[in-house]
Amino acid sequence: MTNKIVVVGGVAAGATAAAKARRTDENAEITLIEKGEYISYANCGIPYHLGGVIPQRDKLLLHTPESFGQRFNVKVLVNTEAVQIDTARKQIKTLSHGKPDYIDYDRLILANGAEPVLPPVKGLNESDFFMLRTVTQMDNIIENIKAYNPNKAVIIGGGYIGVETAEALKNCNLDVTVIEALPYILPGFEPETALKIFETMKTSGINIVSGRKATECIKNDNKQLIKLDDGTEIETDLLIISTGVKPDTKLVETAGIEIGALGGIIVNEKMETSIQDIYAAGDIVEKKNIITGKNCLLPLAVPANKEGRTAGCNAAGGDLKFSGVIGTSVVSFRDACVARTGLTYEEAKRHGFKPDYIYVENSDHAEYYPNPKFIFLKLIFDKDSGKILGASASGTEGVTRRIDIISTAIYAGLKVTDLEQLEFCYSPPHGAAKDIVNISGYVASNELRGIGYGITPQQFLATYKNKNERMHILDVRTPAEYRQYHHEKAENIPLKNLRESLKNLDKTRVIYVYCAVGFRGYIAVKILRFYGFEAYNILGGLEALKRFKKL
């Protein structure tokens, strides 16, 4: 008997599901329903076409409805919206240009995706604003720029899409302002690593307004005025809203399909919903986080593809399971790159772990080889189990390599002591003899073993703020490094002279040591501790410390 499979949604999860269903069962009758005009397009590439980095619009359209239909023998219905599911009759009601139709299914895959969350800005509905998630929305912005030649753009929402859109519009020679209600743009990234992007945006001339909310939008001919909660007014010719998305569950609400507390469809590891023969995948579902075991939302292409593949296979009679998500992602602005995996420190705390963290910095390839590119890495781990919980890193090269390694380590349940052992590619142009991932393992493991005596920059700064008279701050770098920049209260004793200078140090004071990135500081603390001083090494050194000054 022929299996009638209907897939709702034709982008990442949906297109993947339909293709995998076909590869699983050549005999199935597969229908793909997409409310928009395009299917299987590269939505992550949209900002890059807008900004001219991908000049050919066609490159984004991985398949036309025809080519997809032909290759996978799938009936593709574009400009068609699924508006109702009759789970008893196993039938979907669709609307195409106002015309209703009814499609029977044996198995249904819901990949409707997400819908934008609009911010509570007065007058927004009456204003002219754009979004940048679909090809059609992209076309609209491009047409607007061509037609009206706007000078000033305001982007409300400083997440991934906000940052990528800022780059694109800057490439189009607009004056760009990004407004983010939270204290920092790129919420979800550790700010001390995301700083790399804040700074690059600023030096590229992007105006970043964070920690302030847009409250009102006043339309005035072609201009619009954005009012902020502190009274500031920003004029704009082009307004973009990128304040995030939520699962688009309009279709399923009346169908009795279970929705979770986070607003997404609940699925099991086979991507089955609570209703038999209905599967769901992509931005519409809640995903099990592998680390916490709890559900989360993660509207990204990578899990959407995997879930689509799993749902498509199972709906067509195959047997695949999806393990869940880790939370790996990357965002860049020009050459600045920030990536994360797993949990942030705050997320780890919220989920009941006993997290700790360390900072390290090292170059992507051997420092003695030309053009070393430095990576700054925060590693978050559980104090009780030693398990790796997350990592965040910034730099220009090699950032994704390290985050992908740590994502793999988290998937496998590895501990920080395992990071000491991992074996990576090394030759001078292609790595470091002691890779930053190994080094992060050394530092974190030493903390767990109680032999590191590290203190986070945040702890140090809190102590310093309290003006503790017993503090003695020691900079163990060379005099040349010290002269360039140093902590206002730091005394300079270069590491090589430390042993002979011990006699001048006061044992009644607590010594806080720093160097450039933490290694010489660690050696110094080992010496000081041996001679009976209470000494701590500032993790990540001045490199980490400086970041908190800038945040």
Added chain:
Amino acid sequence: MTNKIVVVGGVAAGATAAAKARRTDENAEITLIEKGEYISYANCGIPYHLGGVIPQRDKLLLHTPESFGQRFNVKVLVNTEAVQIDTARKQIKTLSHGKPDYIDYDRLILANGAEPVLPPVKGLNESDFFMLRTVTQMDNIIENIKAYNPNKAVIIGGGYIGVETAEALKNCNLDVTVIEALPYILPGFEPETALKIFETMKTSGINIVSGRKATECIKNDNKQLIKLDDGTEIETDLLIISTGVKPDTKLVETAGIEIGALGGIIVNEKMETSIQDIYAAGDIVEKKNIITGKNCLLPLAVPANKEGRTAGCNAAGGDLKFSGVIGTSVVSFRDACVARTGLTYEEAKRHGFKPDYIYVENSDHAEYYPNPKFIFLKLIFDKDSGKILGASASGTEGVTRRIDIISTAIYAGLKVTDLEQLEFCYSPPHGAAKDIVNISGYVASNELRGIGYGITPQQFLATYKNKNERMHILDVRTPAEYRQYHHEKAENIPLKNLRESLKNLDKTRVIYVYCAVGFRGYIAVKILRFYGFEAYNILGGLEALKRFKKL
């Protein structure tokens, strides 16, 4: 009581051991003995200084004996050779400029490293040849080039150092010939991936002579003549020998320290030798391979550093263990990069696994984003357990990222089905929505599940060579791709037209399908199988097939 620690050998393992010993015990009395003039230098950087890529010679000298001694409070004895160990008296005899001395130890760390293996070439001992493993040897070559302005260089030995030296000497405008006795240069790498380097060397004008042995070296004033086993004679002004190394165990042979079948010192995971209070680390030891559980030799900086750290810590009273090696390495020639981890297919067979392998190709970042760089990957796994055994990859960008991920997966004991689940960084400039590591997991898992119907290019070519009349070779790419290049006997039926063309295909024949890299071929085979054809997909497609034509 003061712990007297003596370290023999001052480069990667030795310097690391001494430094870690100091960090573990500030009170220890540490002596580092190095027979050469330099310690703690970047030996992997040596070919890059020779070739002018690292212009400053100083960059290679990470520490002078003085700076190292001062930072770590270590007595550094350079130009001093350890010539005898008296294990009963716990005493080392040294010679410095012919003068003997005796040094007592409580704990001894042997990090003597390796010594070169010279090939059995008649007249070699009487000839003028150079090696390129130490700073002094590098200086000698540079001086020779300056003094004699040689035109032609011959490098005997086409391993890592041979290839890197070829790049360096080519940079110095010499005519370079590399002679390798084995069928291909870079033995130890899968030749179909190392091909990337062979080809780049050839197009860069390097003369590669492989599968032939140098048998004799005839000196003739400044010129030397290298005779090969097939009678060829190659003239050279500069002869370099890089035919590998073996553990330098001269010092330990008389001390009763256990040496393994491979010629290296036997150590446990604490880096303890068979004699109490004697540790060993680096190129001198046999390393436990994590995958096979058996010992191997792996004279590389990465394990040497880890072993040195472990030995130094334990000798100073700490407690660290080294898990063993995986066999991860990278070599490049200009922009061509080849990396490997774990076992090759042949190694896996030799070690009693039931290995299988697949090929995939994909771009480092989204193909629709400008300048995609393609990576070719061979994944080796165990048919019984599904465990990942090894991988080898080539390309220009992103190669090390993928090999490091797979190395981590091997360390964690992951299976190919886990590679389907791993979650990597993706944004158009920084990755692919379906990463090549995920794809390798899909393909390998499908083979394990028996739903891939893949055939290796090697199996296909063997069948083809037997002129099996029942073969039908199908190219399912587009006509444009087909016209560019195709298999001599292949019929072109583009994938999109396959279903309508089935009626023209002969069910009594076995169909071998290929596309560019294997994905369309896989879809085609699924269709063909459904309609009752015996069909196989050539793994890695034409991309893999072509490589065997070139090898």
